[in-house]
Amino acid sequence: MNLRIGHGVDIHRLEAGRKCVIGGVEIESPVGPVAHSDGDVLVHALMDAILGAQGEPDIGVKFPNNDNKYSGASSILLLELVWKEALKRGYVLVNADMSVVCEVPKINPSSAAMKENLARVLNVASDRIGLKATTAEKLGSLGRGEGIFASATVLLEKKD
Ligand SMILES: [Zn+2]
DSSP states (O other), X not given: OOEEEEEEEXXXXXXXXXXXXXXXXXXXXXXXXXXXXXXXXXXXXXXXXXHHHTTOOOHHHHSOTTOGGGTTOOHHHHHHHHHHHHHHTTEEEEEEEEEEEOSSSOXXXXXXXXXXXXXXXXXXXXXXXXXXXXXXTTOHHHHTTSEEXXXXXXXXXXXX
């Protein structure tokens, strides 16, 4: 089997009054990520894991901050682009496992919807998508609710 592992992380500052989209799900939240795109921290980490598994440059190179085309962009649509390219190269997803760390918002009430979203885009059953959420135990800037962090690991298999 031609297996490739990939890993990605992402972090965004959180500010009051901003829209909060995580895993393609808009969450009712007093704070949201500061970002050029919709700031979907989970999808950003996942895209970097998928790109990393293929030895491709990261999303900062692929979708530059200074390109107005990506201003306010839906990260789920960017994930669709990234995944379409991976499929073209012959990759399928074996599984993905992800973690989100933040004090606010609460992730768990929306995690099933996030998993469904990601599974749909990546053409797999949702049991191939792992998603956990935890807090930073009030430690440091994440613990003060100033930001949100996500980490993703993927296993791809190249079919040829
Ligand atoms: Zn990001």
